[in-house]
Structure formats: structure tokens, C-alpha cells
Amino acid sequence: MTPPDSDRVGLVFVHGFRSGPEAWESFVSLIEQDQDLSGVETLLFRYASPALPPLPWRRVPSTDDAAGTLHSALENEAGRYRSLILVGHSHGGLVIQRYLSWMLREGRAPELAAISQVVLFACPNDGSQFAQSWRRSWMGWNPQERQLRTLDSAVKETQRIVLRGVVYAQDITATSCPVPVAVYAGDSDQIVTATSARSVFPDAGTLSGGHSGIIRPQDDDDESYRTLKRLVLRHTPASIGAAESPRIPRRVIGSRSRRPRRRARRLTALSAAAVMLLTAGWFLLPRADADDQPTPDTRGGLVDMSPDAPGALEPAPDGPDTVQECRTPLGDIQRQIFIVPCTERSSDGVLISSEIQAMEPGGIAGELTVWVWLMRVDQDAIKQRRYDLIRDESTVEACRFGLSNDSDVVRCERLIVPDQEGRYVAVTAVGEQYAPLPRSWSDPGFSGTSGRGVDWPAP
Numbered sequence: 379m380t381p382p383d384s385d386r387v388g389l390v391f392v393h394g395f396r397s398g399p400e401a402w403e404s405f406v407s408l409i410e411q412d413q414d415l416s417g418v419e420t421l422l423f424r425y426a427s428p429a430l431p432p433l434p435w436r437r438v439p440s441t442d443d444a445a446g447t448l449h450s451a452l453e454n455e456a457g458r459y460r461s462l463i464l465v466g467h468s469h470g471g472l473v474i475q476r477y478l479s480w481m482l483r484e485g486r487a488p489e490l491a492a493i494s495q496v497v498l499f500a501c502p503n504d505g506s507q508f509a510q511s512w513r514r515s516w517m518g519w520n521p522q523e524r525q526l527r528t529l530d531s532a533v534k535e536t537q538r539i540v541l542r543g544v545v546y547a548q549d550i551t552a553t554s555c556p557v558p559v560a561v562y563a564g565d566s567d568q569i570v571t572a573t574s575a576r577s578v579f580p581d582a583g584t585l586s587g588g589h590s591g592i593i594r595p596q597d598d599d600d601e602s603y604r605t606l607k608r609l610v611l612r613h614t615p616a617s618i619g620a621a622e623s624p625r626i627p628r629r630v631i632g633s634r635s636r637r638p639r640r641r642a643r644r645l646t647a648l649s650a651a652a653v654m655l656l657t658a659g660w661f662l663l664p665r666a667d668a669d670d671q672p673t674p675d676t677r678g679g680l681v682d683m684s685p686d687a688p689g690a691l692e693p694a695p696d697g698p699d700t701v702q703e704c705r706t707p708l709g710d711i712q713r714q715i716f717i718v719p720c721t722e723r724s725s726d727g728v729l730i731s732s733e734i735q736a737m738e739p740g741g742i743a744g745e746l747t748v749w750v751w752l753m754r755v756d757q758d759a760i761k762q763r764r765y766d767l768i769r770d771e772s773t774v775e776a777c778r779f780g781l782s783n784d785s786d787v788v789r790c791e792r793l794i795v796p797d798q799e800g801r802y803v804a805v806t807a808v809g810e811q812y813a814p815l816p817r818s819w820s821d822p823g824f825s826g827t828s829g830r831g832v833d834w835p836a837p
């Protein structure tokens with residue numbers, strides 16, 4: 379980046395999936411009226427993220443493309459500031475992380491010293507399960523959508539590089555530069571859960587608001603605005619805040635806004651209609667008989683869930699008696715793994731499972747034991763922390779495994795037919811040593827890590 383010729387701070391906003399710079403209007407309007415932030419100038423980064431398929435001779439930029447555009451924008455337009463603060467929402471947070479990881483891989487980490495803070499709002503660090511099947515079917519033409527899927531390998535690799543080279547960095551080297559990264563979840567966000575937004579980042583919090591509401595503060599007393607202002611002032615000297623020179627109005631950087639002509643709009647609509655017809659045709663194609671499909675080993679144990687395996691991380695098939703509920707991936711920093719407990723109800727019973735994936739490309743050292751068991755949901759027992767009253771030792775499945783890379787996903791599972799009606803949930807635990815039961819099983823307050831529940835039998 380070029381040497382700064384201003385003492386002002388550049389606040390760079392990066393929008394999310396199928397959005398644009400206008401998403402930040404509430405934040406920017408409040409900043410422009412805030413005298414405490416008179417030394418801050420807002421830069422609205424734009425990248426193409428259309429809601430409809432593009433014309434045949436155009437393509438939608440991938441997350442890597444958007445990160446490259448962000449790099450160019452910061453090089454060409456934002457280098458004149460004393461320091462930069464990058465703020466991302468949803469997929470925009472993935473774009474920022476991809477930019478940071480690219481700089482680290484290219485040996486240009488010292489240039490990141492110009493960035494004093496990174497703030498991510500509702501970023502799907504572990505993916506988003508919201509309408510995932512629908513997104514794959516109807517938005518599969520958009521390469522950015524693939525990065526929003528749970529446990530996406532490119533997203534996790536980027537996260538690993540950023541954690542090592544930015545978040546936990548101690549010194550500035552060719553491949554590391556310490557930059558504070560703060561991540562925030564929305565307490566009522568159903569699109570990106572709090573677990574996914576916070577993920578494994580150490581400086582994580584939860585703010586009031588849904589997926590969009592978290593970046594639409596109503597006034598300067600709104601929790602999200604006060605949080606961002608606090609972080610900005612932390613890196614803005616008082617002398618800059620009291621600057622008397624006029625503030626430059628907000629600027630849009632990055633990709634240019636293209637307003638299609640009427641004919642182009644018609645062609646875009648026709649393209650969207652074609653995609654819809656092709657998708658509908660796919661669902662109408664005859665399917666192979668059930669006997670032709672691979673079936674999971676419901677006797678328990680490990681199941682190959684690598685990306686090439688049939689059904690890997692796919693939702694359960696739709697049906698009146700079949701439903702699958704999986705928790706957003708949880709990060710275990712100590713063991714360097716991601717954990718996804720799932721509960722699936724079918725006509726055969728309740729299938730409980732725990733999917734495990736390594737964080738690092740080299741996998742994990744040695745082997746781990748994963749336990750999964752069935753727990754009946756009883757609010758009274760949960761409030762009293764008497765989990766021993768609602769877990770069943772006879773349902774425990776213990777699996778031993780190793781992971782040689784971060785692409786393979788293994789699963790410990792068991793099919794159970796509950797002996798009474800109610801709501802049930804899969805619970806899991808992980809340890810280094812093998813034993814039939816988790817080490818803390820005898821503790822009445824031992825809860826393990828639970829997934830999401832299903833009703834048995836089907837309503």
C-alpha cells in the first residue's frame with residue numbers, strides 16, 4: 379500500500395451475499411453525524427453479487443475474485459489513510475478473510491500493518507444451514523453461494539491461515555502480521571447462527587438483532603453502533619477526531635455499478651427462467667430405486683463422509699416421517715477439529731450421529747474417541763442440571779478414529795428406537811483415551827455437546 383498522505387482513518391465496509399453498499403446506509407448516516415468520528419471517512423466496497431443469473435457472456439465473481447477486487451481497491455484508493463478498519467457483513471466477512479489470507483500466502487503480510495482493526499458482523503465462519511438445499515438448487519450458478527455451505531474446505535483453510543497469521547500472530551514477518559479481529563453474532567439471527575458467527579475466534583460477542591438488523595442501527599445508542607464506534611475510537615487518536623478540515627463524503631470503491639438496459643434486463647429475466655425450468659426438469663427426472671443407493675451402516679461405528687462419499691453432509695431426504703436436525707459446526711481448538719452433532723428421525727427410528735473434521739490440512743496427531751448418545755429433552759431436568767435422569771447409557775456409541783487431512787469427514791452414529799414418546803436430541807463428547815463411556819459420565823451435571831432435537835414418533 380502507498381504511504382498515507384492523510385491523518386484520517388478509512389472505514390471500509392464490505393457488504394454480503396446478494397447485497398450492495400446500500401446495506402450500510404444506517405451505519406454511514408450515523409457516522410457522518412457523529413462529531414466524535416469526524417476524523418473517519420467511510421469507503422463502501424462493492425463487488426457483484428446478483429440475485430439473478432447473469433447474461434450468458436458474463437459470469438459472477440467468486441469469493442476469490444471479490445477478494446482480489448478488494449485488494450486492488452485498497453491499493454489504489456485507500457492507501458492515503460493513516461490506517462484502515464475493515465468491516466464486513468455476512469459473506470463480506472469471508473471476502474475480507476480471503477483477502478487477508480492471500481496477502482499472507484503471497485508473503486506481503488507487512489503491508490497489513492496499515493489495517494488497525496477487522497470487524498465481522500454475522501459472518502458464516504462455519505457456514506449457514508439456512509435453506510441450504512434450496513440455495514444449492516436455485517442459487518448453484520452463483521459461486522459465492524458455495525462458500526456459504528457448512529464446513530466448506532476453502533473457507534476453513536482461509537480461516538486457519540488467518541487465525542495463525544493474523545489473529546494469533548506476535549510479530550510482523552513475511553507471512554504474519556497481528557491485526558485485531560472482532561466477530562459478532564446476532565441474537566435473533568436464523569440465517570447465520572451465533573455458533574457459526576463466533577466460530578473459533580477468541581474476540582467474539584453477540585449483539586441484539588437479526589441477520590440484517592445487526593447492521594441497521596436505529597440510532598447512536600444502538601448496541602451495534604456503540605460497539606463499532608468503540609472499536610473505531612480505539613484506533614483513532616483524539617487529535618484526528620477533532621480535525622477541523624471538512625470530511626470527504628462517503629465513497630464507493632471496488633466494482634462499478636452496472637445498470638442494465640431494458641433489453642439486458644429482459645435477457646437476465648430469461649436466463650433466470652431458463653435456470654428455473656432446468657432445475658424443475660432435474661427434479662422430474664426418474665430416480666434410481668432405493669436398492670441401488672448406498673445405505674449407511676446403522677449398526678454403529680465410523681461411516682465414510684468424505685466429500686466424494688454419497689450423501690456427505692447432505693440433508694436428510696424430504697418425507698412425511700423423515701427429518702434431520704444438525705447443529706452448526708463447533709470448533710474444538712484443543713483438538714483442532716470441528717464437531718457436528720445431528721439427530722435424524724425416520725420411520726425406522728432416531729439416528730444419532732456426530733460428524734468430525736480436522737481443522738488443519740495435515741489432519742490430527744494420533745487418534746481420538748468420539749461418543750454419541752440419545753438424550754430425552756426434559757426442561758425440568760435440564761434446569762436442575764440433572765442430565766443423568768434423561769440420558770440412557772444403553773444408547774452410547776463409542777468410536778475411535780484418526781484424520782489424515784482436513785477434507786475427510788468421519789461420523790460416529792447409531793440407530794435407536796425410543797421406548798416412549800417425546801423430544802430427543804443427539805449428544806456427543808470427544809476424548810483422547812478410549813473408554814465405553816465419556817470420562818465425566820458419572821457426573822449428574824455432565825451434559826456433553828448437544829445437537830438439535832426431533833419429535834418421536836412423527837407428529
